[in-house]
Structures are given as structure tokens and as C-alpha cells.
Amino acid sequence: MSSAPERSRSVSPAEGAADRIRAGILAGDFAPGQRLIESELCERYGCSRGAVRAALVDLEHEGLVERIANRGARVRAVGVEEAVAITEVRMVLEGLCAAKAAERVTEVQVAELRDIGRRMREAVAHGEVVVYSGLNTLLHDRLREIGRQPVASDLLANLLARNVRRQFKLALRPGRPQVSLPQHLAIIDAICARDPAAADRAAREHVADVIVAMREMDG
Incomplete structure (x- = not known):
């Protein structure tokens, strides 16, 4: 699961607020369905009311937030069918990025990927589920970087953000690392x-197996 891409340019107050609120949602600071109160967000993140309001509009477009008439904004909850639909699109994009990585990988990067694989095997052998989950995220991030397909990478970042809580829950499911490692x-x-x-x-x-596991988890 990927963090928001770093920007080389200066960001507007609204973009800065969106980055902070997005990071809070992805970190689990806000639960699905939880109301996002503008005044509280301003105080929490040190942002102006206008910046927070604009940020919530941006996050609504990303699918992380929903705005309800006369009730304000809340963290958008994703049901299993939508999660599957998101992951089906992700499957195509992950395949593209992996193919591009195979075309462009260097010897140094080959050694790095082999090392990540070795560390993943060790984490599974020692039952270190959280370590394995972090290496899972690292591997997928590096594959997108090696593949250098920026459009696919941006789309994947958005899809993963919308589904991050379900992905994290799946990653910690007993026995899941042993299935996904090979x-x-x-x-x-x-x-x-x-x-x-x-x-x-x-x-x-x-990713197809992730879809199967998602359905089993919610079955």
C-alpha cells in the first residue's frame, strides 16, 4: 500500500491540507464513516478553514471522502463489491508495471529485489507479519518505480488509497503471508x-488471489 507521491514543487495550502488529511485516513486515524469536522481538522493540522474545505473537495474526488447534504463530510466506507472492482482495475495496472519493470530493471535493482525477497522469506519463517506487510508495500512501490510508468503509478496510488484499510486487514489475516509469499x-x-x-x-x-481472499474475508 503507497503513500502520496512527493512533489518537487511548492504546494498550495489546500494541497498541504489534503496531504495531511489523506495521511490521517490512510494511517487509520479516522474510521470509515467518521465525520470530518472542518473546525477540528483546522486545529489538528494547523490549516485554514478555506484550505480544509478545498482539501475535502479534492479528497472527495479521490474517493476517500464523501460529502452529505446538511451533514458535512465523512470518511467514505468501501464495501466488498466496490473493493473487488477497485482491485480488478489494480490487477491490470500492476501487471503493466511489472512488465515495464522487467523491461527496465538494472543489475543493481535485480540485487535489491532479490534482497527484498530474501527478507520476505525470513519474515514469514519467523512469523513477523507486520514486517512482512511492510516489505510487501516496499516491493510493490519499488516495482512501480523501476517500471517508470507514471500514469499507471498515479492511478495505482489512488486505487490503493481508496482500499487501504481492507488491504491492511487482509495482510494481517492469519496464514495470508504464507499464501502470498510464493x-x-x-x-x-x-x-x-x-x-x-x-x-x-x-x-x-x-492480485487475482487478493480478490479471492477479500471475498472469503467478507463471506
Whole structure:
């Protein structure tokens, strides 16, 4: 699961407020369905009322927030069917990014990916679920960086943000690391072999299994 991309330019007050509120939502500081009260957000993040209001509009467009007439804004809850639909789109984009990474990976990056795979195996062997979850996020982030497909990366960041709580819940599900580890290793192997078709296929198969697990978790 990815954080918001860093900007090289200066940001407006509204963008700064959106970044802070988004980070709070992704970190679980606000629960699904929780009201987002402008005055409280201003005090919490040191932003003006106008910046917070504009930020909430931006976050509504991203699908993280919903605004209800006469009731203000709240964190948008994502149901299982919408989560599956989001993940189906993610499956295509993850496959594209993996294929691009296989085309563009350098020897230094091959060594880095192999090291991430080694650390993932060790985390599973020692039952370190949170460590494994962090390495999972690191791997997917690095694949997008190596693939250098900025449009796909931006779309994935938005999709992951909208589904981050469900993804985190799934990552901590007992037995999930043992299932996803060989899938991640297959992605790494295909990219390190510089085989775009195999990388695309491995990434899609991994995300397809995520969809199955989501349905089982909510079943």
C-alpha cells in the first residue's frame, strides 16, 4: 500500500491540507464513516478553514471522502463489491508495471529485489507479519518505480488509497503471508529474468488471489 507521491514543487495550502488529511485516513486515524469536522481538522493540522474545505473537495474526488447534504463530510466506507472492482482495475495496472519493470530493471535493482525477497522469506519463517506487510508495500512501490510508468503509478496510488484499510486487514489475516509469499517471489523471479510476459502474468495472478481472499474475508 503507497503513500502520496512527493512533489518537487511548492504546494498550495489546500494541497498541504489534503496531504495531511489523506495521511490521517490512510494511517487509520479516522474510521470509515467518521465525520470530518472542518473546525477540528483546522486545529489538528494547523490549516485554514478555506484550505480544509478545498482539501475535502479534492479528497472527495479521490474517493476517500464523501460529502452529505446538511451533514458535512465523512470518511467514505468501501464495501466488498466496490473493493473487488477497485482491485480488478489494480490487477491490470500492476501487471503493466511489472512488465515495464522487467523491461527496465538494472543489475543493481535485480540485487535489491532479490534482497527484498530474501527478507520476505525470513519474515514469514519467523512469523513477523507486520514486517512482512511492510516489505510487501516496499516491493510493490519499488516495482512501480523501476517500471517508470507514471500514469499507471498515479492511478495505482489512488486505487490503493481508496482500499487501504481492507488491504491492511487482509495482510494481517492469519496464514495470508504464507499464501502470498510464493506469489511475490514469482513476480521477483520474472522481473529479474527480464521476462515481461511472465512478470505481467505473475502480478495479475497475485492480485487475482487478493480478490479471492477479500471475498472469503467478507463471506
